Amino acid sequence: MNVRDIGEFGLIARFTSRVAKGAGVEVGIGDDAAATKPAEGALLLSTSDMLVEGIHFDLDTCDPVTLGRKSLSVNLSDIAAMGGEPRHFLLSMAIPPSVSVEFLDDFMYGMLGRAEQFEVSLIGGDTCASSGGLVISITVIGEQFPEKIIRRSGARPGDIICVTGTLGDSALGLEMLKAGERGGPATQKHLDPFPRVREGMALADARIPSAMIDISDGLLADLGHILECSASGARVEWDKIPLSPFFLEKCGPFSDHTMSLALAGGEDYELLFTAPPSRKNEIFQLFASLDTPVAVVGEVTAGSKLSLLAADGGEYDIVKRGFNHFS
Ligand code: ADP
Ligand code: MG
Numbered sequence: 001m002n003v004r005d006i007g008e009f010g011l012i013a014r015f016t017s018r019v020a021k022g023a024g025v026e027v028g029i030g031d032d033a034a035a036t037k038p039a040e041g042a043l044l045l046s047t048s049d050m051l052v053e054g055i056h057f058d059l060d061t062c063d064p065v066t067l068g069r070k071s072l073s074v075n076l077s078d079i080a081a082m083g084g085e086p087r088h089f090l091l092s093m094a095i096p097p098s099v100s101v102e103f104l105d106d107f108m109y110g111m112l113g114r115a116e117q118f119e120v121s122l123i124g125g126d127t128c129a130s131s132g133g134l135v136i137s138i139t140v141i142g143e144q145f146p147e148k149i150i151r152r153s154g155a156r157p158g159d160i161i162c163v164t165g166t167l168g169d170s171a172l173g174l175e176m177l178k179a180g181e182r183g184g185p186a187t188q189k190h191l192d193p194f195p196r197v198r199e200g201m202a203l204a205d206a207r208i209p210s211a212m213i214d215i216s217d218g219l220l221a222d223l224g225h226i227l228e229c230s231a232s233g234a235r236v237e238w239d240k241i242p243l244s245p246f247f248l249e250k251c252g253p254f255s256d257h258t259m260s261l262a263l264a265g266g267e268d269y270e271l272l273f274t275a276p277p278s279r280k281n282e283i284f285q286l287f288a289s290l291d292t293p294v295a296v297v298g299e300v301t302a303g304s305k306l307s308l309l310a311a312d313g314g315e316y317d318i319v320k321r322g323f324n325h326f327s
Contacts, residue, residue: 001101008127015108022121024087034123036088042143047078053133061177064103066192068110075140076118076195077269081214083150083204084142086197088123092137094130118197148204155211155230155274159300162283164196164270164292166244167219171265185246193269199292200271208283209273218264220318222272224306233305236298274300
C-alpha cells in the first residue's frame with residue numbers, strides 16, 4: 001500500500017492508534033502540542049538526532065523493524081549519557097513516495113517495541129512527504145534531578161576512565177555490511193545497538209561519574225570532548241581497550257586497521273565515563289549487578305594531551321580521527 005492511498009492524517013492515525021498515553025502525559029498525540037509533567041524538582045533533558053537515508057542508513061542493508069528500533073536507541077543513548085531517565089519522545093518523518101505503508105508499519109513496530117522496553121511514550125511529531133530520501137528525526141525528553149545529572153565537564157586529573165561493553169564492533173559491522181556480509185554479532189551491533197540507559201541511571205543514582213558521554217564517534221573523539229570540556233588530558237592504554245572475541249578473531253590484535261576501528265570507528269553507543277579512583281570497587285560491583293561489562297582503560301591527567309600507550313610503555317602516535325559527517 002502506498003502512503004498516498006491513506007494520506008498524512010490516515011498515516012498519523014494508523015501510527016498513533018497503537019500508542020497508549022504514557023505516565024506523566026497530561027495531553028498526548030492529537031492536540032497542537034503535548035503536555036507532560038516531570039517529577040517534582042527534576043530538570044528536563046532534551047535531545048534530538050536525525051537519521052537520513054544514504055548518510056546514516058541504507059534501505060538495502062537494514063530492515064524496517066531494526067531501523068525503527070535503532071532510530072530510538074541512538075536518542076535514548078544521549079539521555080543515558082547524562083544519567084537521565086528517558087520519558088517521552090517526538091517523531092518527525094519526511095517520507096518519499098517509494099516507501100510503503102507496510103514498511104512504516106514494521107518501522108513503528110520496532111520503534112514502539114523499544115519504547116515499551118524503556119517505558120518511553122510517543123507524545124507527538126510531524127509527518128510530511130519527502131522529495132529525496134527517508135528522513136527520521138526523533139526528540140527524546142528525559143528527566144533527572146539536578147544533582148544527579150552527569151555532564152562532560154567534571155573530569156579531574158587522577159580520575160579513572162571507564163567504558164562499558166566492547167568497542168569497534170559496530171564499525172567492523174558497517175565494513176562487513178558494505179562488503180555484502182550479513183549476520184554475525186558485529187553487523188548486529190551496528191544495525192541494532194542497545195542503549196545503556198539502565199547503566200547511565202545506575203551510575204547517576206550512585207553519583208559515581210565525574211563526567212560521562214556516549215561513544216558515537218569513537219573513543220578518541222568522544223574522550224576528546226570530555227577532556228576539552230574538563231580542561232584535562234588523558235593517558236589511554238591500548239591493551240586495556242575491551243574488544244569482543246569476534247572482533248579480535250576478525251581483525252587480529254595489532255593492526256592499524258584494528259586500532260582505527262576500535263578507537264575511531266564510531267556508533268558503539270557504549271558509555272564512557274570518568275570517576276575518582278576511590279570509586280573503582282563500587283563501579284565493578286555495580287556493573288556486576290547489572291550484568292554489563294565495564295573496563296578501566298586509562299587515567300585523566302593534568303594538561304591537555306591525549307596519549308595512547310602500548311603494553312611496553314611506548315606511545316602510539318595517534319591520529320585523532322573521529323567519523324566526520326562532512327569529510
Ligand atoms: P499540526 O498541523 O498542528 O502540526 P499535525 O496534523 O501535524 O498537527 O499532527 C496532528 C497530531 O499528530 C499532533 O498531535 C502531532 O504531534 C501528531 N503527529 C504527527 N505526526 C506524528 C508522528 N509521525 N508520530 C507521532 N505523532 C505525530
Ligand atoms: Mg504538524
